[in-house]
Amino acid sequence: MSRPRSQAEYLARLVPPSVAGLRRRSLLAGAAGSGALLGTGLLAGCGGDDSGGSGSKTVSLGSNQSDPKPKEVIAKVVDGFQTSSGLQVSVNTVDHNTYQENINNYLQGKPDDVFMWFAGYRMRFFAGRGLAGDLSDVWGKLSGMSDAFKKASTGDDGKQYLVPSSYYPWALFYRKSVWQQNGYQVPKTLDELTALSAEMKKDGLVPIAFADKDGWPAMGTFDILNLRINGYQFHVDLMAGKEAWTSDKVKKVFDTWRGLLPLHQPDSLGRTWQEAAQSLQQKKSGMYLLGLFVAQQFNNDEQDDLDFFTFPEIDPSIGAKALDAPIDGYMMARRPKEEANAKKLLEYVGSKAAADITVKNDPSTLVANGEADTSGYTALQKKAAELVGSATEIAQFLDRDTRPDFASTVMIPALQQFIKDPTDIDGLTNSIENQKKSIFTD
Amino acid sequence: MSDLPLVQADRAVPPPVATTTTGGRGRRLRLLSRTDRVVIALMVLVPLLLVVALVWLPALATVALSATDWDGIGPVSEIEFVGGRNYSDVVNIYPPFVPAVQNNLLWLAALFVVATPFGMFLAVLLDKELRGTRFYQTALYLPVVLSLALIGFVWQLIYSRDQGLLNGVFGSDVDWYGDPDVNIWAVLVAAGWRHVGYIMLLYLAGLKGVDPSLREAAAVDGASETSTFFRVVFPVMRPINIIVLVVTVIESLRAFDLVWVINKGRNGLELISALVTANVVGEASRIGFGSALATIMLVVSLVFITVYLATVMREDRR
Numbered sequence: 001m002s003r004p005r006s007q008a009e010y011l012a013r014l015v016p017p018s019v020a021g022l023r024r025r026s027l028l029a030g031a032a033g034s035g036a037l038l039g040t041g042l043l044a045g046c047g048g049d050d051s052g053g054s055g056s057k058t059v060s061l062g063s064n065q066s067d068p069k070p071k072e073v074i075a076k077v078v079d080g081f082q083t084s085s086g087l088q089v090s091v092n093t094v095d096h097n098t099y100q101e102n103i104n105n106y107l108q109g110k111p112d113d114v115f116m117w118f119a120g121y122r123m124r125f126f127a128g129r130g131l132a133g134d135l136s137d138v139w140g141k142l143s144g145m146s147d148a149f150k151k152a153s154t155g156d157d158g159k160q161y162l163v164p165s166s167y168y169p170w171a172l173f174y175r176k177s178v179w180q181q182n183g184y185q186v187p188k189t190l191d192e193l194t195a196l197s198a199e200m201k202k203d204g205l206v207p208i209a210f211a212d213k214d215g216w217p218a219m220g221t222f223d224i225l226n227l228r229i230n231g232y233q234f235h236v237d238l239m240a241g242k243e244a245w246t247s248d249k250v251k252k253v254f255d256t257w258r259g260l261l262p263l264h265q266p267d268s269l270g271r272t273w274q275e276a277a278q279s280l281q282q283k284k285s286g287m288y289l290l291g292l293f294v295a296q297q298f299n300n301d302e303q304d305d306l307d308f309f310t311f312p313e314i315d316p317s318i319g320a321k322a323l324d325a326p327i328d329g330y331m332m333a334r335r336p337k338e339e340a341n342a343k344k345l346l347e348y349v350g351s352k353a354a355a356d357i358t359v360k361n362d363p364s365t366l367v368a369n370g371e372a373d374t375s376g377y378t379a380l381q382k383k384a385a386e387l388v389g390s391a392t393e394i395a396q397f398l399d400r401d402t403r404p405d406f407a408s409t410v411m412i413p414a415l416q417q418f419i420k421d422p423t424d425i426d427g428l429t430n431s432i433e434n435q436k437k438s439i440f441t442d
Numbered sequence: 443m444s445d446l447p448l449v450q451a452d453r454a455v456p457p458p459v460a461t462t463t464t465g466g467r468g469r470r471l472r473l474l475s476r477t478d479r480v481v482i483a484l485m486v487l488v489p490l491l492l493v494v495a496l497v498w499l500p501a502l503a504t505v506a507l508s509a510t511d512w513d514g515i516g517p518v519s520e521i522e523f524v525g526g527r528n529y530s531d532v533v534n535i536y537p538p539f540v541p542a543v544q545n546n547l548l549w550l551a552a553l554f555v556v557a558t559p560f561g562m563f564l565a566v567l568l569d570k571e572l573r574g575t576r577f578y579q580t581a582l583y584l585p586v587v588l589s590l591a592l593i594g595f596v597w598q599l600i601y602s603r604d605q606g607l608l609n610g611v612f613g614s615d616v617d618w619y620g621d622p623d624v625n626i627w628a629v630l631v632a633a634g635w636r637h638v639g640y641i642m643l644l645y646l647a648g649l650k651g652v653d654p655s656l657r658e659a660a661a662v663d664g665a666s667e668t669s670t671f672f673r674v675v676f677p678v679m680r681p682i683n684i685i686v687l688v689v690t691v692i693e694s695l696r697a698f699d700l701v702w703v704i705n706k707g708r709n710g711l712e713l714i715s716a717l718v719t720a721n722v723v724g725e726a727s728r729i730g731f732g733s734a735l736a737t738i739m740l741v742v743s744l745v746f747i748t749v750y751l752a753t754v755m756r757e758d759r760r
Contacts (some may be wrong), residue, residue, distance in 0.1 A: 101724035104514045122725075129515055213620060213705055269709050270603045270620020279604070405513070405726040413538055416709045420622060434535040438527070439728070441511065 058088045059341035061330075062112035064099035071124055073362045080357050081334050081348045084263035087341050107131040114304040114345050119327040120396035121239065122404060123162050127155035130225040133332035138343050142350045144371030161393055163350040164329040164368035166358060168292035169388050170397070171222050171308040171323070178205075178283050179307075186309045188320075190228075190256075193312050200286040209285035210264035211276035212419060215412035218268075219398035220324060222415060225253045225359045227322045228314040230295070232393035235322075239402035241440030247432040251425055256314065260421040269416055291326070292384055293364055303363075308382055310387055321392040326400055327368065403439060410435045501740060508733035515727070528734035539735075542712035545626055546742075549633070549713070550694035557634035558690045561641030566671065568642070569649040583643050585636040594703030597632045622710025629700055629711060635691055641686055648682030649675070684753075691746050695739070714739045 065074050071093060078089045092112050099106070100144075107126060117123060126132045132155075139150065139160040153162040178184075182203055187193040194285035212218040226235050226390050230249045236248065237243045265276060265285060277297035279285045288294060289311065292420030298306055313320040330349050336342040348354055358365070363378050374385065388394065399407035414432050418425075465624070474482070508528055512521045532539050564582060568575050585593065600607045601618035609615055618628045652675055660670040698715040701707045707716025714735060720730030 103725060105729050108515060131515070215706070215708060267603055267615075267617035267620050269622070269705075270601075270617040270625070275602070275604050405721075405728045408724065408726045409721055409728060409731075413708055417537065420709070431535065431537055435531075438531045438535065 038257040041132065056338060056341065057086070057279065058090065059114065059336075059338045059345050060090045060092060060112035061345065062099075062106070062115035063091050063093045064094045064096045064116050066093055066099075069364075070362065071356055076361055077349060077354045077357050080353060081160070081345055084353070085344055085348065087344065089345065105409065107333070111333040113338055113342035114330050114332055114349075117162065117331045118396070118400055119162055119164060119329060120400035121402055122400055123153075123331065124155045125403070127157070127159075127161040131334050132161045133336060133339070133342075135163060135332060135343075138163060138346050138350070140379055141347050144352055144355075144369040145350065146370055149327065149368050152396070153329065162327075162329045162331050163346045164327045165349055165354070166329075166362075166365040166367055167325050167327040168365055169310075169323055169325040169384050169391075170206075170224065170289065170291050171310050171384075171387065172289050173280065173294050173306060173308040174287040175280065175283060175302075175305050176307050177305050178286065180243040180347055184286070187312045189312050190314045194260075194263070198285070201263075205283075206265045206279065207263040207287065208260070208265065209276040209279050209288035210268040211271035211273045212268045212416060213270055213272050215408075215416065216399060217273050217276075217290065218419060219407070219411065220272060220291070221257065221393060222253065223324050223398050225257055225314070226250075226394075227324075227395060228318060228320060229253050229256060229317045232322045232395060235395055236401065239398065240401075241406075246426075246429045249306060250429055254418060254422070254425045254428065257418070258425070261419070261422055269419060290333060290367070290379070291324075295364055295380065303378060303380065308380070308387075319392075321390065322395065323391050324397045325386070325388045325391070325394045326397045327394075328365075329368070343389045369442065386428045406436060406439050410439065483535075483749055504736050504740070507730055509730070510733075511730040513727050514729045521691070524730065526605055528731050529738075531731065532734050532738065538708070538712040538717055541710070542707075542714045542717050545711070545713050546694065546697070548626065549630065549697050550691065552630045552634065553637055553690050553694050557637040558641050558686060560634075561638040562645045563643045564638065565645035565649055579643065579646070582639045584639065585641045586643075590699045590703060592702065593632070593636070597700075597704075618707070619704055625704075625710045629704065632700055633693075633697060637690075640689070640693075644686055644689065645679075645682060648679050652678055684737045684750075688750060695743055695746070714742075739755045 001361070049342075055306070061078065063071070063074055063255055065071050074093075075090065078091055084091055094102075099116075106115075108131065117126070117305075136159045137155075140143075142163070145164065149164045150160065153160045153164055155161045182199075184196060184199070185192075187196050200207040201321035210217075210221075223235065226238070229252055230238075234243060234249060238245070238387070243249070265271070265279065268276075273290060273294075274297055276285070276288060277294050280288045280294070281298050281302065295303060295306055298374065310323055330346055330347060332339075332342050350369065352369050352371045352373075355367035358367050359372055359374060359376045363381060366381060366388065367374070374382070377385065395401060398411060402411075410432060414428060418428055466503060505522075509523060509525055510521045511524045511528070564578075568578055572578070588596075598606075598619075603609060603615065603617045603620060606618065608618065619625050656674055656678060659669060660674045665673065696715060698707075698711055698719070701711040701713055701716050702719065705711055706720060707713050708720075718732050718736045718739065720726065721728040721735060
């Protein structure tokens with residue numbers, strides 16, 4: 001051999017060993033691998049809590065608050081509970097998205113005694129399927145919770161299944177400095193919003209920042225237009241599959257949105273909400289419809305410059321009092337190991353004491369307990385609390401108010417399709433309605 | 443004779459006869475001691491059980507579940523049978539399905555027509571023993587080694603509309619990931635980037651195994667570089683060529699990771715594998731519907747498997 005032998009051997013070793021068997025076995029495995037995704041317990045981090053069943057001094061808590069800041073807040077609330085009750089809490093924190101994606105397996109396996117979740121259809125769904133514990137007696141001991149929160153925590157059978165802890169409203173956010181400089185006024189009607197947007201365009205701003213790469217932010221736009229045009233009850237019925245997507249009411253929502261699309265930031269399907277929020281932060285956009293968490297994209301010294309207003313009125317007979325304000329809270333597993341301790345923990349997280357700890361430590365959320373000491377709120381938080389307090393109805397957001405399979409596999413592609421091509425509303429609503437009928441079968 | 447077991451470059455030398463349990467009847471089996479037979483039985487049984495349990499059963503379960511509307515909650519006894527409804531829904535009322543099939547085919551075509559030949563071309567160049575050949579090999583193979591999350595991040599930095607490298611350098615404002623007419627090509631570039639390195643390495647290993655005397659003979663006969671490659675080297679490399687072909691088909695059928703990292707396979711980046719995942723895994727839990735999609739994918743794969751097996755078996759018989 002003229003070629004250096006070592007080189008050939010070196011390369012021979014680089015051939016992945018799997019290649020030898022790649023011919024048919026891997027081809028099959030690749031195809032069937034998608035099948036193997038089924039039923040596998042993906043939730044490695046979620047299930048097993050072996051803190052000993054007999055010791056009555058413990059309780060476990062499944063948390064989806066995986067970001068450093070909220071995680072720290074939860075730790076402080078848990079500390080407060082441990083000090084006041086003398087019980088030990090083992091917190092099992094799982095990445096937020098992973099938690100959400102694996103919730104079905106998690107709840108059917110060995111869930112923690114208490115787990116975090118949110119209000120809305122999905123809470124009622126788990127309650128209806130018997131995967132969550134009845135908390136009516138805990139609610140009997142809670143004080144400071146408004147009726148709106150109680151309603152949002154109630155399942156289809158009239159019992160409570162959730163203890164709300166925090167919430168945040170969706171609104172149109174803007175920078176005060178930009179608006180003062182240009183002399184903009186908060187619009188009260190859709191016409192005023194359109195006129196304001198035209199002015200902003202003249203001033204070289206993108207009127208409404210917009211991003212929908214991840215699929216869910218556009219749901220906020222659909223929700224608020226639907227709430228303003230058709231009202232809260234229609235929103236609830238539409239989300240529950242009781243109203244037809246092909247109705248004129250839904251078409252009017254899309255039609256109005258089509259009129260507003262030119263005022264939105266173009267090419268939104270490739271942009272993340274963080275990038276859109278930064279365009280607001282960098283004073284390139286005039287306003288942005290998003291949840292209170294938009295403040296995360298602003299520096300500390302810019303927080304006071306951030307303000308918001310609720311989406312203006314479209315139909316005077318409907319008004320502008322309803323809004324999306326998703327509620328986060330705690331639920332109990334169907335068969336908790338330590339039921340008494342779990343209920344004590346749930347009582348505590350709904351109490352004024354826990355709310356006070358949260359207020360002191362987390363400026364990006366609002367606490368559910370009305371008795372909490374909110375003097376620690378920032379100006380933005382105070383205004384947000386007032387806005388939600390004055391709301392006549394509170395919706396939970398499209399993907400929390402409807403079936404998750406419908407929201408993720410039908411609505412996300414449909415709304416993206418609409419943003420891509422807003423002309424064919426009839427075709428779009430037909431397609432949604434057909435898919436809805438095949439999903440909402442029971 | 444080559445020291446690469448994969449490359450039987452010299453077909454004149456018969457490949458070593460595989461020793462199988464069924465190959466030698468009667469007399470030969472008795473030559474094996476009891477221990478040997480136990481060991482052989484175990485070596486066959488254990489992989490067989492693994493394959494059945496981890497590949498065949500899930501695959502069959504998928505096919506069975508595709509005729510139900512199970513949502514992943516509740517006991518198996520409560521599963522409701524819906525016949526072929528999931529399939530008719532997939533074809534008739536599920537808008538992402540048709541783009542997904544088109545994109546899978548486009549993926550196959552792009553890898554087959556551009557990325558694979560380019561990888562082979564690079565392998566031929568590197569086989570010329572250039573200076574720094576190991577550096578080039580490493581550089582080209584690197585994308586295959588990088589973790590998926592890192593690749594997604596690298597390309598996000600390049601393609602981001604407002605903050606990305608491409609638009610920054612050229613001053614354009616193309617929405618690389620968001621525009622459904624553009625993003626599939628942007629992703630194909632990223633996918634090709636990985637695929638080229640993989641094919642390059644496979645092919646290079648094959649080229650190193652080609653008997654140099656064949657080239658010398660061709661050179662003595664006065665053949666040019668090009669005709670030496672196409673008339674001598676390429677035909678001799680048949681086994682490697684088949685592997686490269688199969689790898690290309692597999693890669694395009696199971697293409698998934700990049701689009702999932704970018705936008706979960708939506709808005710112009712639909713792929714069947716991504717649709718399966720979007721429906722089955724996660725909160726949606728449309729297990730019946732997702733299984734129908736997975737079964738369709740299985741059937742498509744079976745077509746390729748059948749073609750491949752038929753070719754290989756015809757080859758063996760000759």
